[in-house]
Amino acid sequence: MKLKNLGVLLFLPFLGFAQKNELVQYVSPIIGTAKMGHTFPGATVPFGAVQLSPDTDTIPYAVNGKYNGEVYQYCAGYQYKNPTIVGFSHTHFSGTGHSDLGDISVMPTVGKVQLNPGTADQPDQGYRSRFDHAKETAEANYYKVFLDDPRVLAEMTTTNRVGFHRYTFPKTDDAHIIVDLKSGIYNYDDKNVWTVVRVVNDSLITGYMQSNGWARTRTVYFAMRFSKPFKNYGAKYDGKEQAYKGFWRKFDQTDNFPDLAGKQLKMHFDFSVADTEQVQMKVALSPVSMRNALQNMEEEVPHWDFEKVKKAGQQLWEAELQKIKVDMLEKDDYVNFYTAMYHAALMPTVYMDVNGEYKGLDQEIHKAEGFVNYTSFSLWDTFRAFHPYMNLINPQRNADMVASMMAHYDQSTLKMLPIWSHYANDNWCMSGYHAVSVIADAIIKGVYKGDGKAALAACVQTANTRRYEGIGPYIDLGYVPDELSGTSVSNTLEYAYDDWCIAQLAKHLGEQDTYQTFSKRAENWKNLFDDRIGFMRPKDSKGNFRAKFDVLETHGQGFIEGNTWNYSLYVPHDPEGLTQLMGGKKRLAVYLDSLFTMHLPDKFFANTEDITREGIIGNYVHGNEPAHHVVYLHNLAGIAWKGQERIRMILKNQYHTGHDGLGGNDDCGQMSAWYLFSTLGFYPVSPGGDEYWLGSPAVKQATLTLADGKVLEVKAVNQSTKNVYVKEVLFNGKRLAEYKIKHADIASGGNLTFVMSSKPNKKLQ
Amino acid sequence: MKLKNLGVLLFLPFLGFAQKNELVQYVSPIIGTAKMGHTFPGATVPFGAVQLSPDTDTIPYAVNGKYNGEVYQYCAGYQYKNPTIVGFSHTHFSGTGHSDLGDISVMPTVGKVQLNPGTADQPDQGYRSRFDHAKETAEANYYKVFLDDPRVLAEMTTTNRVGFHRYTFPKTDDAHIIVDLKSGIYNYDDKNVWTVVRVVNDSLITGYMQSNGWARTRTVYFAMRFSKPFKNYGAKYDGKEQAYKGFWRKFDQTDNFPDLAGKQLKMHFDFSVADTEQVQMKVALSPVSMRNALQNMEEEVPHWDFEKVKKAGQQLWEAELQKIKVDMLEKDDYVNFYTAMYHAALMPTVYMDVNGEYKGLDQEIHKAEGFVNYTSFSLWDTFRAFHPYMNLINPQRNADMVASMMAHYDQSTLKMLPIWSHYANDNWCMSGYHAVSVIADAIIKGVYKGDGKAALAACVQTANTRRYEGIGPYIDLGYVPDELSGTSVSNTLEYAYDDWCIAQLAKHLGEQDTYQTFSKRAENWKNLFDDRIGFMRPKDSKGNFRAKFDVLETHGQGFIEGNTWNYSLYVPHDPEGLTQLMGGKKRLAVYLDSLFTMHLPDKFFANTEDITREGIIGNYVHGNEPAHHVVYLHNLAGIAWKGQERIRMILKNQYHTGHDGLGGNDDCGQMSAWYLFSTLGFYPVSPGGDEYWLGSPAVKQATLTLADGKVLEVKAVNQSTKNVYVKEVLFNGKRLAEYKIKHADIASGGNLTFVMSSKPNKKLQ
Known part of the structure; x- marks a missing residue:
């Protein structure tokens, strides 16, 4: 075309x-x-x-x-x-x-x-x-x-x-x-x-x-x-x-x-x-x-009747898209926005027959009782923004997706929640056990109404599967040792975040012991921070950091789909603690500036998986997921305005209406969900938590239809392609003291108003 | 041992x-x-x-x-x-x-x-x-x-x-x-x-x-x-x-x-x-x-409890064996008899779960409603004596076996009854479509009480599957032509017999047209009788008998598991017609004498499938099935006494208590069922018909428990190893005029008495 x-x-x-x-x-x-x-x-x-x-x-x-x-x-x-x-x-x-x-x-x-x-x-x-x-x-x-x-x-x-x-x-x-x-x-x-x-x-x-x-x-x-x-x-x-x-x-x-x-x-x-x-x-x-x-x-x-089928399907799409009505600045923005909504409504896919039967992970025929069974969970990607987006826009489906993961767990010989599952199988792709993030997020946000304690037990059991990708040593040492795995740092950081999710779920359910245990595990990210160089760095089981280490290298040095520049910021559940370890807000600000502006040598483009050269800004890799929350960390560094500028830049540069309009793999809707949240002005930096961090909306106005008929109006006063800076934010007419908003507020509906400006508001945090 | x-x-x-x-x-x-x-x-x-x-x-x-x-x-x-x-x-x-x-x-x-x-x-x-x-x-x-x-x-x-x-x-x-x-x-x-x-x-x-x-x-x-x-x-x-x-x-x-x-x-x-x-x-x-x-x-x-399982299973066997109580001449005879009953109760096997589910030929899961599903039907073997034996001793199981075959048919993409089926598959082994014989026999004898017309339709449909092993040309020409198949005569003779079974079933159900059509097809055996040599012989589609033809050869000359000496007698449904074509009773008598006494050159032993050298008497191959009815044809040849002698010889020579006690493949109980019938003194020469031909019983006495508690007593007066000849036969005290007995009589129970003698009764026909 x-x-x-x-x-x-x-x-x-x-x-x-x-x-x-x-x-x-x-x-x-x-x-x-x-x-x-x-x-x-x-x-x-x-x-x-x-x-x-x-x-x-x-x-x-x-x-x-x-x-x-x-x-x-x-x-x-x-x-x-x-x-x-x-x-x-x-x-x-x-x-x-x-x-x-x-x-x-x-x-x-x-x-x-x-x-x-x-x-x-x-x-x-x-x-x-x-x-x-x-x-x-x-x-x-x-x-x-x-x-x-x-x-x-x-x-x-x-x-x-x-x-x-x-x-x-x-x-x-x-x-x-x-x-x-x-x-x-x-x-x-x-x-x-x-x-x-x-x-x-x-x-x-x-x-x-x-x-x-x-x-x-x-x-x-x-x-x-x-x-x-x-x-x-x-x-x-x-x-x-x-x-x-x-x-x-x-x-x-x-x-x-x-x-x-x-x-x-x-x-x-x-x-x-x-x-x-x-x-x-x-x-x-x-x-x-x-x-x-x-x-x-x-x-x-x-x-x-071909036309009837076509029309019926398009009406389903129309209903899906009507959940967010937007008023945008440019015509192409509509295409980008609704195509992002489209891409964020393709996977996971329904995996059961009209009579409710499906094949389970145990290769037996099951009947889905009280839920729709879904498959193809690319969880390393989708726990970040896609499932939080679903909790907001498609809560029933997300609840069913959690139910599907629980069924998967129940059918698992290995007693594990899905890692990357499709069609009654797990292909074990990527790192972490991020089903726990999706489950915690859905339960804490009141979306999944199934047995919470059973879900927590499944999360704990999965997180304690010692035979899986270094979990045993991770539990024993507090990190995955370098000699065990080429992705030991990615694993450790992601396990620590997942453990925090488990802790949040345990807290939510009043399971104090589990909360304590996993809160402690959630701090394991600290074990791999090398404060001599200010980066996360692989460490062997004897406690020695890897000697030969290139901070730009993505492969075989402890990381997957990201170098340490991107991954060192991967502590979504404790960015304050990370900032402290890094030396404070100003150091973080410098770090972020470097990340977004540094010159990356050519060889590293060839080395980076799953994205085009255009998917990289400086050394910030938007085309892969580990840094998807990073641009929001500007808020914490005291330079929220730079984040706003960069969010708008990413939205503009990384998504366009061409056949090559995506800078990297869409990753089962995760890239699109990032676009959708960021376009609407808020982002779930740490799913499993109850708050969104605010950015710079790209809509002029948006109407979101949420659960129970609740309606959220997002309004960007003085919106333009130049007015990328946020002057102030009001929720239901009340100015927000902090540049964050609770999920409970969003989900209750109301009016979220960003007052845009062409000038940075350097006080906004 | x-x-x-x-x-x-x-x-x-x-x-x-x-x-x-x-x-x-x-x-x-x-x-x-x-x-x-x-x-x-x-x-x-x-x-x-x-x-x-x-x-x-x-x-x-x-x-x-x-x-x-x-x-x-x-x-x-x-x-x-x-x-x-x-x-x-x-x-x-x-x-x-x-x-x-x-x-x-x-x-x-x-x-x-x-x-x-x-x-x-x-x-x-x-x-x-x-x-x-x-x-x-x-x-x-x-x-x-x-x-x-x-x-x-x-x-x-x-x-x-x-x-x-x-x-x-x-x-x-x-x-x-x-x-x-x-x-x-x-x-x-x-x-x-x-x-x-x-x-x-x-x-x-x-x-x-x-x-x-x-x-x-x-x-x-x-x-x-x-x-x-x-x-x-x-x-x-x-x-x-x-x-x-x-x-x-x-x-x-x-x-x-x-x-x-x-x-x-x-x-x-x-x-x-x-x-x-x-x-x-x-x-x-x-x-x-x-x-x-x-x-x-x-x-x-x-x-x-291992012993409990063992005992329970042995009690099932005891109940099975108690259906025929025998009084025999020698101790080994008991071993032979009850081992034959054992071997005739191994296959077909139950193929369904305790909940009634089984996998069908269509690879779908089915539930057996109102019957037990069986598999492993070696029908070319077992239609001859095994299934008729089941009709007598195990009618419910045989009815279920017919129901299983009908389910197989219903699930068949090819719309065919089983040929040699096992485990939700057909392996298409051997010739003929002998399921029709089993079905006709079970319906005509009142054993299978399912939908007769549906069963007949399945038989007709199977017999009209033109694409299967020469059936098309068989229908068009009246025989399977030599150039099409290496087993063209076996096929033709067996199809003709099977067609007769279909005709009998049609007659039984009052389906006159089908009766006529298949009665005509049942005469197709005549098309391959070469009266110049007095044997069945392959014929090409132009009507020419095969030129190069060895009457002793089993392989590649129109036959399978039998040469023309054995196969030429394979017209079980019209032995009278065959005898006529062969030139009358005396010619048949000479033929049978030759068959049982001729010297078979060594090379043909090596050539004969599935049997040991001991499985052959003269040129009569007992270790394979095509001639299993042949020894009973002595009755028709006016030399019933020679048949009696030879039946006893076969029983003695072909079955003994050694680990090598069987002269050929037991063939899923068919060899054993032959033994059982012949030991009891009668044999179903043409299943689908309603009569048994009488031989020479080897029991002194036998008590058969039949359906509905009916009891058949078989008694051999003056029985001994030498008194192999039958002087006269009485049923319920009444001397039989013909040396045959109706199934209906047997099944009603009563007293079948053979008066044995050391001298042939040359008048008995």
Whole structure:
């Protein structure tokens, strides 16, 4: 899609049924699909189980065990620069830096049947097709592209559990729909463990696909219905297994054989079509069974009305977006804002059938009683701003997400809350045990109303899992020793913060002993502060700080996704204590100035994961998460005005409406949630605590609909692109003494007024 | 076990609780474990889901796709001559000629942990152990062996779904129980598709194991409980996958890691034990889930009383055997008879959980409503005598077996009744669609009381599956053409018989059109009778009989498991018509004499599948099934007396009490059912029909308890080993005019008296 046409393309399709002031028109799913945003442009409903989206490539993660670095750019299947589409698959992460999914890839073709995807360089050698962004449209719950090679218009929309495809063919007797069950994101030789397909009749297929990828043991069940009976079909196994192999090959299995199982299965369904004839497909998913997938389809889409499905999904998005109505300075700001809201409503995804069944971490079928089960928790990212945002805007869903984590815990053989969980698995990605932050935050804020003591017990048990990533030595020594792990400082700092969350929850529940224990553990960050250099620094088990240490280095020196410049500030629960250790407010101010303005040598750009060069300001890495709270620390350093200036700069520089509009991985909505909070003028520096730190709002006005119909009005008087400084702040007409606000106040609704100015208010703290 | 000790060994263990006249004492599971009997000596209850039995070897079926002929002898896991035991596994077929199963192999060891089985030649290189048959005992539902290498006494017993192990160790701190989840019968490189194990606590493990073997997509779920907590455990994956692999290896997984998944998983559980300390294990299976497996365990064996389980299972066997009380001529005859009853009550096996759930052919979870679901239907074998025997002795179970087949049909993507089905799969072994025979027989005899019309529809649909093994051409041409298949004559003859069964069922249900259609198809056998040579002979689609044809050859000339000498008589539904085509009764008599007395060149012995040389009499192959009805055709040839002589000869020669007591594969009870019918004096020549042909009983007297408490007394007046000829037969005191008897008469109960003589009665027809 050409950027200059963005407005036109986005607005036009809605004229038919939408009122001009609808918010869904501002959603631009194409944002972040270039470079390292790792978002997907396809169709989905809020938190929908199906994300039906084009994949521009599904190159292997590794072949024969050797990692292929090129795969990284295809974490969400789609990379804007790639000139071909290889298929439309049904599951996608949004904004991750490692990947999986891309299940059940569908591709319409014309002419000779080809069952290999081919390459982007030589698309004619496979079923993939060239395409042109000028003939591509991406809206909330609608994606359309013209496939140049088969000359097929592909359109897709979804319900929660069903992907709805519409393919408009040219006249031909050689139309095909390829269903590649081998294909996948971060795929490799042995990823497909087993596949079963049943061709039930001439227009209905059911099956399942097991894989061993980022999720160790993952099974996706499906039901697939065509609007027109296929006249013929066939299958090919890339693996050595055949449907019925060897000795008992009693059937001719080459064509129209309905009973298939094996590895690396690819199928084609053949049609004769008139000119502009549309072949539609519904593909329903289930975590439990083919039968449930079919039930999901029958209940969610008992018809073939594409427009109805599209409209219903867009109405769900409209309702989601209406929760925050904003008045912004510039037109693009609306696109950025509502696309951020969109990106912050994609994950975690619903992981249960219409009948309430889902597959648990224990690989058993469970029924979700009294909650909606969700999966794909990228907790290292999302505990920071995404879940706090959910507590405000989507409390019921966040409560259900906590319930889902508790179910995960109950089903865990290891007796741990999720670390990075998806599809009845944990992939253990990143550091910390940040589920405890999400749980504490949701309980303390009154959002999760389940059994608090059980939740606390789960948090404590998780935090005491000695066998997990240095927790044993962390408990014994007060820090993770350097020789044990290349990320010992990240681990220690994050454990200490998580321990503080547990302490806050214990306090909230009146569990004094646990409060004491974990309050003490929460101080462990101090053990790795080297006051000779003023930075956090790896320490070995004998108590010696690492000798060879580069404060700019991100890799293998105790940190992950951040160097010590960024990570040394990671004490969100005790920034005052940190400031004291650092030598006081003025030292902190100098530190922050250096961080945001220093010149970072080129080699460190190449070294920093998951973000573009533009994702870095000085040495402040906004494209990764560890420093997401840092800009708010200006308040503590007595230079709140510099923070305000920098917040507005980050909002301006790090988020824009281009396909490359995100400076780093969106990380399952965390980057977007940062944008949303900061645009509204406040930020949860330390989730698990009950306060927000104030920044510089970028809205002129905002109306937030909160739980129980409460309404929060945010108003920025004298707002402009230059008036980035806050003169004073009033809540319900009363000037705030401190530059913070309690969650309880926000959640009760009211009027939060920032008086903006072009001049810094150097007294505001 | 030394043969001469058989009596002592068998009788002794029962003295404690059993009365001397109990029948279970006669069961000798060791019979058939040598050579080609392919029975297993281990513990099971009647038709039990668990068959817990020692495996003397689990050598691979194939490595890198190349078949290993040696594997054949281990179809049941155990081969008498092999001096080592490699493990005790939980599932075994009885008497098959191809195989699968051998799931969850358990082996106690002492000393260094070894996780490879080693070889029979070099047992010390693995966890296997030498053993001595003198220290081995095999009873119904009890197996005991002393393992020489670890000096461990291993004992096992079962309930329906639970295997109960008792291991008596010497004093050691290095006792281990190996659980090899990679091991299996007819195993090979890629057979283990995926395995999941959860170590729930220090004495409970749950998991499942998926395989792609003879059953294409098979999953066995299990729960395993130890009577004593293990002090340590570990795992090894032979495949390349690790529990959590690559990038996110956050745990030390080498020891005591409870959350396992991957391929080719083997585990060890370690104990310190005092001298003669017993460690017990309960292993429950489920076709559905780990949870169900645990429920099966808890409901079936909520205690650790080994003797109670053993006794309860033996009482089930006693009840089963009490259905036929016999008075025999010799002591060994009792062993042969009750062991035959035992072997005819092992398969099919229960395939559903205590809660009624099972996995269907469609890989969905179903609940069996109103029937017990069974699996492992070796129908090519068992339609002949086993299922008719079940209709008589075990009608409820046979009705449930028919219901299970109907459920299979309902779940079939291919819309076919089972051919050779096991564990939610069809392996398509052998020829014909003999489920229709079992169904027709059960309905016509009033045993199956389900929906007859639905059953008929399933039969018709199966018989019209054109894509299956030549059925299309069979329908079009009236025979399967030679060029299509190496077994075209077997197929044609068996289809014709099956079609007759469908016709009988249709007639029974008043479906005249179907009756006509299938009666016509039932005559198709005639199309392959070459009257120039007087044999059945392959014919090509142009109508030409195969030129190069050897009447003694079994392989690749139109037949399977039988040459044309045996197969030409395979028209059980129209032996009169066949006799006519053959040239009349005298020609048939000559044919039969030749068959039973001719000299078969050596090369054909080597060529004949599934039987020992002793399994052949002349050219009559008793060790395979196609000629099982043949000896009864003497009646039709006007030489019933020769048949009587030969029946007694077969009973004497083909069944004895040795470990090599079976001349060929027991074939899931079919060989044993032949023995039982023939010993009782009558045989179902054409199941689906309503009559038995009479032979020469080998009992002195027998009392059969039939359905609804009806009792059939069989009496052989003047019985002796020499008086093999029948002078006359009376039913309820009335002399039979024809040497046949109706099922209805038998089933009503009464007195069937054979008057035996040392002289042939040449008038008896």
